[in-house]
Amino acid sequence: MLIQIDYKDKRPIYEQVIEKIQNLIVRGIIPADEKIPSVRNLAIELSINPNTIQKAYQELERLGYIYTVKGRGNYVAPSSSWKKDRREDYFGELDAVICELITMGVSKEEIIDFVNSK
Amino acid sequence: MLIQIDYKDKRPIYEQVIEKIQNLIVRGIIPADEKIPSVRNLAIELSINPNTIQKAYQELERLGYIYTVKGRGNYVAPSSSWKKDRREDYFGELDAVICELITMGVSKEEIIDFVNSK
Amino acid sequence: MLIQIDYKDKRPIYEQVIEKIQNLIVRGIIPADEKIPSVRNLAIELSINPNTIQKAYQELERLGYIYTVKGRGNYVAPSSSWKKDRREDYFGELDAVICELITMGVSKEEIIDFVNSK
Amino acid sequence: MLIQIDYKDKRPIYEQVIEKIQNLIVRGIIPADEKIPSVRNLAIELSINPNTIQKAYQELERLGYIYTVKGRGNYVAPSSSWKKDRREDYFGELDAVICELITMGVSKEEIIDFVNSK
DNA sequence: GTGGTCTAGACCACC
DNA sequence: GTGGTCTAGACCACG
Structure with a gap:
């Protein structure tokens, strides 16, 4: 393993x-x-x-x-027994991080640029 | 308070x-x-x-x-003493979450749509 | 089988x-x-x-x-050797469940409605 | 206790x-x-x-x-955090028992009589 | 003092 | 052999 x-x-x-x-x-x-x-x-x-x-x-x-x-x-x-839950969990996390970034004055455009750069 | x-x-x-x-x-x-x-x-x-x-x-x-x-x-x-650190922390988290989502087969477009919908 | x-x-x-x-x-x-x-x-x-x-x-x-x-x-x-036992078992279970529901504040009428809706 | x-x-x-x-x-x-x-x-x-x-x-x-x-x-x-789940659980059990009884030829009326006798 | 985690070692039901 | 439960005893973070 x-x-x-x-x-x-x-x-x-x-x-x-x-x-x-x-x-x-x-x-x-x-x-x-x-x-x-x-x-x-x-x-x-x-x-x-x-x-x-x-x-x-x-x-x-x-x-x-x-x-x-x-x-x-x-x-x-x-995978059917966990796939959905897992997606929701991570989108929840994504949501939280984005909220924090926006609160700190980071614009949506900056975030999107960051995603695209991956 | x-x-x-x-x-x-x-x-x-x-x-x-x-x-x-x-x-x-x-x-x-x-x-x-x-x-x-x-x-x-x-x-x-x-x-x-x-x-x-x-x-x-x-x-x-x-x-x-x-x-x-x-x-x-x-x-x-x-704010000068914490602003930078904080931004980097959150972008680090954002990075991790995006990696996970992509590993699970979520496309960049879906993620960007999600950001825009906020 | x-x-x-x-x-x-x-x-x-x-x-x-x-x-x-x-x-x-x-x-x-x-x-x-x-x-x-x-x-x-x-x-x-x-x-x-x-x-x-x-x-x-x-x-x-x-x-x-x-x-x-x-x-x-x-x-x-x-069937004579098990029919009676089985009925009694299930009525015993029924009894237990009904007790629990009543304890939780569910009325007899609600339970009867549920039975009828089957 | x-x-x-x-x-x-x-x-x-x-x-x-x-x-x-x-x-x-x-x-x-x-x-x-x-x-x-x-x-x-x-x-x-x-x-x-x-x-x-x-x-x-x-x-x-x-x-x-x-x-x-x-x-x-x-x-x-x-109680809000468990009341609903618990009701559903017991109604689920009730459902199962009723199914069994009906399969065995017990009529709805008999079941309702049993509930009323409680 | 309180819960959370971990180890070492044991016994049981199941297959 | 496998997982499930239990005991005894230990250390840690938290308050």
């Missing part, structure tokens, strides 16, 4: 795990219905306590990114 | 205080070199532990939004 | 098998004294461990929905 | 805690914005590990029944 924990990061470990796996799923690196590492294996691989991975996996399931089959393992969910 | 603490907010209280005062300063509601409430007074007004206000004020000073005069109080710093 | 396992369902697989077969029996799709698939065959058909099917069949026998003839297979029991 | 754990119950302890506190809140026994016992205190009172209470409280917050203030404690949320 391509997951790395950053111990300098102030966020809790389980959040980092969530984010990393979200990334792998959203970018299509792990396809739908593919198995992801077992709680124990990932724990060993990252030298982390299994409970911490467990917490991350449970949250990922709650968010609709994976589904869990007891006695079998965890599998990535079809 | 126009500060309200939201206890249901997940962020620590001192961060909320920082954000609220930043807002008052950035929007020009408190002009440069104006005195802001003393640690003690604000603590009483918000029914909050003075240590919490103290922590917020220290951070605000570190960020360049206020300056402290020993024995006299805290004053709003001139 | 018309059985489908849903791996995203939180319940254990053997419970799903029980429920599905109960349904086929209760709705009369498999008549009394009809043979149901052998443990082995159903296991193969559903790509499931035979132990899981075995557990489901044992429970179905305990509940009176099927009876087992050693060396010959499993057969649907006559 | 009026909470009792039933060790014969097969459900996990944290679910029992959730259900018990939900009840206290829904029935108005603990009013909105009232403090509920701290994680540690309730753990001691019930002779349960604090982590288990913690899990229950986090779920209760996620469900909108309580809100948490770090360093202060947990408080019951205003």
Whole structure:
């Protein structure tokens, strides 16, 4: 797996795990219905306590990114279960940042130029 | 003062205080070199532990939004000391959000439409 | 057979098998004294461990929905052996739900309207 | 507090805690914005590990029944944040039970009689 | 003191 | 072997 924990990061470990796996799923690196590492294996691989991975996996399931089959393992969910939510989340963030920039006197044109320069 | 603490907010209280005062300063509601409430007074007004206000004020000073005069109080710093930093921060955030949206298959045009609709 | 396992369902697989077969029996799709698939065959058909099917069949026998003839297979029991139990179970559930709704301030009339609208 | 754990119950302890506190809140026994016992205190009172209470409280917050203030404690949320969801949940359950009963040949009239007899 | 996170180690149901 | 739950005990940030 391509997951790395950053111990300098102030966020809790389980959040980092969530984010990393979200990334792998959203970018299509792990396809739908593919198995992801077992709680124990990932724990060993990252030298982390299994409970911490467990917490991350449970949250990922709650968010609709994976589904869990007891006695079998965890599998990535079809994109339909998270795609919409995720878009809305990011447009919400975009909205907040734009509000802040406009409040600070940045014009819409400047923002659009910035988007185009990407 | 126009500060309200939201206890249901997940962020620590001192961060909320920082954000609220930043807002008052950035929007020009408190002009440069104006005195802001003393640690003690604000603590009483918000029914909050003075240590919490103290922590917020220290951070605000570190960020360049206020300056402290020993024995006299805290004053709003001139905008030159924070304006640039703040713009860069928000453009950094904007950058991150746009990257995410593009990764998810949202086109630049959609993003620009969204900005224009504001 | 018309059985489908849903791996995203939180319940254990053997419970799903029980429920599905109960349904086929209760709705009369498999008549009394009809043979149901052998443990082995159903296991193969559903790509499931035979132990899981075995557990489901044992429970179905305990509940009176099927009876087992050693060396010959499993057969649907006559409705007399489960019909009464089942009705009582569901009226018990109905009772519990109605209690909760009333506790929450929902009137009997609202509940009756809901039943009639079905 | 009026909470009792039933060790014969097969459900996990944290679910029992959730259900018990939900009840206290829904029935108005603990009013909105009232403090509920701290994680540690309730753990001691019930002779349960604090982590288990913690899990229950986090779920209760996620469900909108309580809100948490770090360093202060947990408080019951205003009913607006859960009342609607809860009604929908129970009407959903009611719907399922009624479907089952009708499938078994129970008439609407019988069901309505049952409701009226309560 | 309060909640939030983490570790280590255990037992269980399920497959 | 797999996930789910629980205990015991620890450290941290917050107030």
